[in-house]
Amino acid sequence: MGKLLRNIVIAVVVIVVILFALPFFINVNSFKPKIESELSTALARTATVGNLSLSILTGSVTADDISIADDPAFSKSPFLTAKSIQIGVELLPLIFSKELHVTGIRLDQPSINALSNPKGTWNFQSIGGTAPKSEAAPSGGGGGATSFSVAELKVTDGKLVISKTGSSAKPMTIDKVNIEVKDFSATTQFPFTLSAILLGSAKLNLDGKAGPLAPAGTPVEATLKLSNLDLAAVGAGPSAGLGGLASLDGNLTSDGKVAKVSGTLTLDKLKMSPKGSPAGKQVAVKFATNYDLIKNGGTLSEGDINIGKALAKLTGTYQSQGEATILNMKLDAGGMPVDELEPMLPAFGVVLPSGSSLKGGTLSANLGITGPIDKLVITGPVKLENSKLEGFDLGGKLGALSSFGGKAASSKDTLIQNASLDARVAPEGTKADNIDLNVPSLAAVKGSGTISPAGELDFHMIADLKGGLGGGLTEVATLGGGAKSGGGIPFMIKGTTSNPTFLPDVKGMATSAVKGLGTDVSSAGSATSKLGGLLKKKP
DSSP: OHHHHHHHHHHHHHHHHHHHHHHHHSOGGGGHHHHHHHHHHHHTSOEEEOOEEEETTTTEEEESOEEEEOOTTTOSSEEEEESEEEEEEOHHIIIIIOOOOEEEEEEESOEEEEEEOTTSOBGGGGTTSOOOTTTSOOOTTOOOGGGOEEEEEEEEEEEEEEEETTOOSOOEEEEEEEEEEEEEETTSOEEEEEEEEETTTEEEEEEEEEOOOOTTOOOEEEEEEEEEEEHHHHSSOGGGOEEEEEEEEEEEEEOSSEEEEEEEEEEEEEEESTTOOOOSSOEEEEEEEEEETTTTEEEEEEEEEEETTEEEEEEEEEEEETTEEEEEEEEEEEEEEHHHHGGGGGGGTOOOSTTOEEESSEEEEEEEEEEETTSOEEEEEEEEEEEEEETOOHHHHHHTOGGGOSOOOOOSEEEEEEEEEEEEEETTEEEEEEEEEEETTTEEEEEEEEEOTTOBEEEEEEEEEOHHHHHTTHHHHTGGGHHHHTOOEEEEEEEBSSSEEEEEOHHHHHHHHHHHTTTOGGGHHHHHHHHHHHHTOOO
């Protein structure tokens, strides 16, 4: 028994010695041309590897360097570089027949440069095509792309840099890229998983199938998850005012030419204006979009925006043009509850008078959204119904105008039966036309005006006042037949959105009076005199 045990120990020692000695007798560098040929043929790119070493214990060949060339139409710099690559091999064919059968590839800390040209074509789209003879390495007996396969392919701790040729924009960097592929073949579909960190904090996960590799693009089917994406980091610069955190849960399918993405996008602390502040409510967007990888543009066929119980539908197109992304979209929103929308107003830079808030009622809008994403122009009708501006006394503001001579009932709130206008929101400011405001028991107000980017107001309005406040205007209304014309009382709104001031429009009053006098120009002096006397009255 002791002799048997001794023989076993001796055999084990001999085997271990052989295993450690084999690497010195097998020149794995002799396989380097074959490895380079197989990679170059499969990828249709020149692939080079550095010095090779064999580990019998792990059954792998390790290279100290690797480089895969870029598409020469894009760059002369490498498409991929890595400091280390580990290639798993079958030991018995390698030892006894000196045949290389690859079982797995692990690429550590690679750096990948993804480039797109002005036409929207990417440098990786030609991977897997037929390599030009001048680009391919010697075959060394390789069987071509159809014979290349590997049981497992891994990429660990990689970096992906995305940029455009000839662009001055800062490239997007994706870190901590980890990819795992099972049963990889250039000619069949293979399962894969991918995880990465975008823009420092956003987590990206893809899980699905891809392949076969093709010059026109590789088909992909996958589930997509994205969390904590900082919108300010992917916006069109500080001037766009975009901010907040985005998360996405959806599905991705692509035939290599058109990518289809659908799912739900969740937005927290959303900010949509340089003058805005983070919204106090979460926004959920159920969407479906088709993106043309060749034309570098797409169509949003479904964009249901949910803010609590409020629903708006966004549809349209988007297109990359050089450095900019151009939108051409429509927003259809009918009967949205104001109470759900009020927390969103700060995100769009909408400032209500200090100490006030909008409560109750509904808001409807039918808006066009066009232009570069950092210089959007939003136009269309907006209507507010049966709402209340709490903490703002419109009657008191109007009653304070000395020209209105009369007193309005004091109220800490302003009830709004309806308010409509045609809006135009642009980088140079906001313009409101065809304003029609109806405040029960107080006034019907019409007019137009502008709001500067700094929030400065310049509105010219006409009020048809009711009650005691309106009674004090009889003298003005009857000047030159004004009562018959039913003109109303002109006034201006100045100041800022947070602190509006109401002023008499003396010029407007005089003009209305003179017009009311018809051709009797001699009465203009009398009208002006009466207005002057009225303006001296105190409310």
